[in-house]
Structure formats: C-alpha cells, structure tokens
Amino acid sequence: MRITLIGAGNLATNLAKALKTNGHDIVEIWSRTEESARTLSNVVGCSFSFGDIDIKPGSDIYIISVKDSVLEQTAARFIPVSPESIWCHTAGTMSVDILSSKGAKHIGVFYPMQTFSKTKEVDFNKIPIFIEAKEKEAEVLNALKELACTISQQVFELDSEGRRSLHLAAVFACNFANHCYSISESLLAERGIPFSVMLPLVEETSEKVHIMSPKEAQTGPAIRHDHNVMNRQREMLADKPELQHIYDILSHSIENL
C-alpha cells in the first residue's frame, strides 16, 4: 500500500521501519520539525515535509501518529489534502471520532500496543494491533486489517471504549511496573548497588505471568500477610514519605487480592 506517515516520534519511527521492511511504499513522512522528518525519511528512504509545508495527496492510507494533545488539530489541517483516502490515528486513548471532520470519508484507528523508544528496535510481529473503523465501515476495516496483518500476527478489532480500557490496563502493566523498577533502582543506588543485580528477578517476574495469572504469581511479604516484615520495610522509608505511601497502598491492595 501507499502510506503517508504524519509524525516521526517513537511509535511512528518503529512503525515506519516495520511497514518498509514488509514491502509497503512509504510515500512521505511529515513532522513538525525538519530534523525529525529528515531523520526518519532517511531511514525508510522516502520524501519528507515538515512544519507549514503541505503533504502530497493520493496515498491509500494516511497514518497520523502524533501526541494526543495535537491530534485533533493535525487531523483538521491535513485531512482536506486527500479526503477520499483512509485516515487513521495510532492513539490508545483517543476516540475514532476525533478524525470526523473536514470531509474525511473513511476513518479508523490503528493502535499497536507497545512501549516504544527510538533507540530500541522492537519486533513488530509480536505486537498486538487493535483496529477500528468508524461505524464499522467494511472497506476501512479490511484495509486496516490487511495492513496490520502484514506486520503483526496479533490483530484485533476493538471499539474506542474498549481501547480506552485497554490503554488504562497497559498503563498499569507497563508504565507503573516500570516505575516500580525506577524506585527499586533509586533504593539500590543509596547503597551503591547497581540495578543490574535486579535483572534476573525482573525477568523471572515477567516470565512467570506467561504461564500463570499475575494473582497466582504474587509473592512477597504482603501476600503472606507478614506484618512484621511490612512494618520494618515501611520504617525504612520513613524519610521518603511518597515512597512510604506507595509501599503502604500497594501492600494493602495486595493483601485485599
């Protein structure tokens, strides 16, 4: 397919590479800044535009992958360029309806659920992609499904409300779990212990939930209701009230499982 990518952030960068690798024709990259548009267009070998410069009409699919806060204005600006094409966004928390303006006829959502950093390449093949078409329009659904299936083995149809729940669940499983790693790292740093000693434990914790549910996999003082240990550990955090509060409320939540 002929694809235009609007955005050159973490998600757009990883998506563009996966689409290119799987034989799609990336027509153009647009980004707010010249530098990021040029960088990504060099990687996938296509033309680019940026800032106030317009994009070309006539791609089969336009994928808008920008920050949630500027998604609506970006859509309103670019959709009139090629209103007969399929337009979709990649945001977990935004409704498909945010693209319903300026004469767009075929709109949808293309949400790959993963944590993306520019510096770490991901295997798109294993990333679940959640697609949606406004009013379940068959033409859009088929096109997005076809596109998704060329880069991933896990493609699901999910409406905007379901996707919002999914994204919230992902914040817990990814963003908050990672923040627990950050807190762990800062506690170790106080003793001069590198976070690398924690990696086998981090690995095993994530591996376990591949073969048992997180509830079954839970270990530690709170699930054992070991209040001696819990009281001693919360005392160790007496000079860090925010961490002590996090310790208390997560322990309490585990005890109530």
Place this chain on the structure above:
Amino acid sequence: MRITLIGAGNLATNLAKALKTNGHDIVEIWSRTEESARTLSNVVGCSFSFGDIDIKPGSDIYIISVKDSVLEQTAARFIPVSPESIWCHTAGTMSVDILSSKGAKHIGVFYPMQTFSKTKEVDFNKIPIFIEAKEKEAEVLNALKELACTISQQVFELDSEGRRSLHLAAVFACNFANHCYSISESLLAERGIPFSVMLPLVEETSEKVHIMSPKEAQTGPAIRHDHNVMNRQREMLADKPELQHIYDILSHSIENL
C-alpha cells in the same frame, strides 16, 4: 557438601533441586508437615523428617528456609543437634544474628534473590546469591561462597543491613510490579479481554531495562505530563477508589522523576 534442608517451601524446593543437580549430597529434608517433607525428599532422593521428629547431626551445612515469622524458633530448636556445623538462613529481611543462640558456632546467610513458585522451575545459574557470615568469619564465608558458586554465576557478599535494602528494592521491582500486572488483568477482565494480549508489552517493558535505565525507559501519559489523558483515566476508575488512589500516587511519582 553434605547438606540438610530445614523447610520445604518454594525457595527450599527450588534450592534443593539446584544443589542436587550440581552434585551435592542432600542428607535430609525436614518440614513441618509430613506431606511436604516427603514430596521434596522424593524429588531429590533423600530421607526426611517432619513435625516433632528430630533431624540428624553431622551435615556440613544446615540451611534453614522457613517463613520469617518462625525462623528464630526453628533455629533455636534445631541448632543444638549439630552446633559445630555451619548454620545459615535464606531470608532477605532477617539479620544473621537471629541464628546466634543455642551454642551455634558458625553462622551465616545464604540469600538467593528470586521469586519462587513450586510449579515453575527457575534457572539457578542466573540467580544472584548474597552471602554473609557473622563477624565475617572466613571459614563460613568460604564455605558459603563455595556452595553458592556451584549453583550460580552471581555470588556477592553483603551484610544484613545491605540485604534489608536489597530486599526492599526487590519488593518494588518484583512484588509491586507483579501487582501492577494483577490490576491490569482485572481491568481487562471487565471488558472480557484476556491478559495474554498484554504479554508482549510486559515482556518488552522488562527487556528494555536490560539496555537502558528504568528512568530512561519510562513512557506513558505521566512522564509526558499529559494531564488530559491522566484526568480521563482517573475518571474511568471513579468507582474503584483504591485503584484510583494508586493511579494518582504512581502518576504523581512518575511526574516527579
């Protein structure tokens, strides 16, 4: 070495298998209940005792691997059986001094830092083991180091205070991270979505911190200070005050990174 294991829980089970596999002579397993003592002794092919029955003297090392809450009384009961041997416990949060009673001459700690479940075998080779000897007694340190090095490539000496910090850091990196998975699972269940869709994200989140620090790896609405998304997500948790509180305090903590 000739080793007696006092305890047959998750840690003792995994440890006994690793010691046996690496050629040590497991002399005896003791457990509170006959069933668990018999089960583990069958696995490693040794004799067992349980409950009020005494254990045999004469092993090189006695490893006490029981719940923290009964560690002291278990040590007091068994150490007189063979006070000239080396006695150690496997608890992250307990001081080495808890074994200083009843004539014990050579005491230490042997703490493999991992999350253990009986039903999932672990590769002990990658588990960091933290050892300690009371008053840094060389004979005990050497014996524990020798033993640890036969089953793991990562062996560190660490005192009781350092080990307490380490264990607290592990509660965040493992127990609390896993609880974030549990919350994620419960949010998905409300929509009939299986937790398995989350696994590629869980995997990538733990893989990322092998090549960058958790702080660098942080993604999501809070680190972007995206208050639109955060407000919408906390609204979605309005009927679950405890989860909403967890959402708020973890988001706030990420914003303060």
